[in-house]
Amino acid sequence: MYLKHIVGGFLFALSTLVAAHAEEVTVTDVAGREVTLDVPVKRVLLGEGRQVHALAAIRGDKVFDDVIAWRDDLMGSDADSYALYRAFAPQIADLPRFGYIPTGTFDVEAAIALDPGVIILNLEQFEAARESGFFQFMDAAGVPVVFVDFRADLDKNGDPSLRLLGKLFDVEEKAEEYIAFRHEQLGRVTDVLEKAKPEKPVVLLYRAPGISSTTACCKTFGSYNFGRMIEQAGGINVGSAFGDTTYVDINPEQVIASDPEHVIVTGANWESVSDIQEFVSVGPGAPEGPALKRLASLVQAPAFTGIRAVREGKVHAIWHQFYNNPYDYVAVQRFAKWFYPELFADLDPDATFRELHERFLPVGYRPGYWVSLSGNMN
Template identity: 50%
Template structure:
């Protein structure tokens, strides 16, 4: 009896002294991160990650969020309004600035005692240079990188799964990934089977009309919206010049390229603009205002002299699609613009409405696209 009791006591002591192994996940930077999962207190390094988190957590979207970057409020206020209506408590959620711009207050973040800070991969260089990761780790905060912007076709599904694991929503993450893949395949599978496909050349301008003189011609290389164009049956002329995600063409290059179609990205940037000439497409946007702003942007040089503009082949797409894995929506809409005969039956608006009904805690409202093409507006 004494021997048995001693064995039990030794086993109890061993349980107390054996270290508890943390869970691990591998982020999109290839880092193995050890932390207890699911995380209990999370600081969102980009507020727009809520678009993903909401699809994973639904009514519990903000349950474990202790703070977030202020970009959703400033750069996507229409979406923020939808989430504020559903979750009024987020109005008092602590906010932080952008790390690469030196606007992130680590001391204030530490006071919130987060387990983890989720960051977009494009911030990694600035974080490495500043030593922020080591300082955060010393305070018990783990960094996890995701990517929905730099190379979304490569990293979006993995990033959804990372956030699913981080927030204890792995099954919902699998459903999200499957839905996204199925919706994209509705376009790519049909294009792969099409014979003698003629791809229109397309120039897409990144976020014109926010600041200053509204110069031309910021655009996308072979990634992000540039890749979406090619996946949708068009040809992105930016990829003929650029090898990076973002870059700038000069007006002469645009004139020489003479694209068949011109696109711009837009959003409601009223809180961040000094000229308010942007196209405010987005959740619940005013279609007439969108068209008027789009027409105004095309009065700039060199757009006014392009045949595509004269022919009304001008379109706008919600800019925020470039940083969340809802890219199946623009891919479907682009396909209808680029290859209208091939995709007569495709309904991207219904696809996005279905996504809201299946995954999101806020209701769908249209307004994410605009066009000066009368045929496309019918």
């Protein structure tokens, strides 16, 4: 009986300490919504599995602490990263998985039944959440919802999203450290270009070819996302001329007329979601040989006949998921080195990515995130 009282008293004191540590705050998310919730957050439902990339950068080996469920996209859209993180944290294989609000596959009742302390959604889901009544359901259940954005407008929303996550998970200092690292690495390209003012090459970013039989040439990026990264790296993005948006479709004739000096294909391991299996598989640990073979095959399409990039072998592939996380500076460095190999002879994007892993992430670096038909990999 005496021991029972001691244990009971200890548990009460512990619960009081935890409650005292929690603080109710009001934050403003990147959708401009004011949300009141307890921090540090507990019982987190990630509305996109690929948010793990941002979360890992500021939480390190605690990345999955407090995560109780997530969207099912990481497994299909970024299978190699999922395997990497599953090896680090095998328990993630058992996390409940949810669908996507814009496609109507998100199970609202199942989410509420998990009693999450917060649901973190990507900004592109905002309109669908508003139109479907998602907010009303969650408000009625007392579940806070916040939005982050590493896709639509990383320039505008990347730092605020990282700071918001830092606040939610009580790692604000780490978030600021990562933000400083990101800007330092971007500056290694933008500062050099500002001084040198080189003649800019025309660049076509070919978005996710070979993943689906229903995808015609050519999907690309407008002036945002990868399009913005091309510009930061000193290139002229073909897609920016056709839309001040994230995604743009252009026809083969427009590709030929643009005559890009570089073609950059985005790819990943999409084996479980592709119906034609012709994508370029790049990502953590991806072998170079098969990726180069697929890349060479893709640019044999009529849209690329005779263009300068193919004639000169300036055809490259890069990990598609750079478009959806705050590792954009790695892609910018890689682009800059492809565009201006002499100007950036001392820049090593592979070393930059390795440093990111060593300083911030809980998983080791495995090369394989890009390939080039030109062989200019240094």
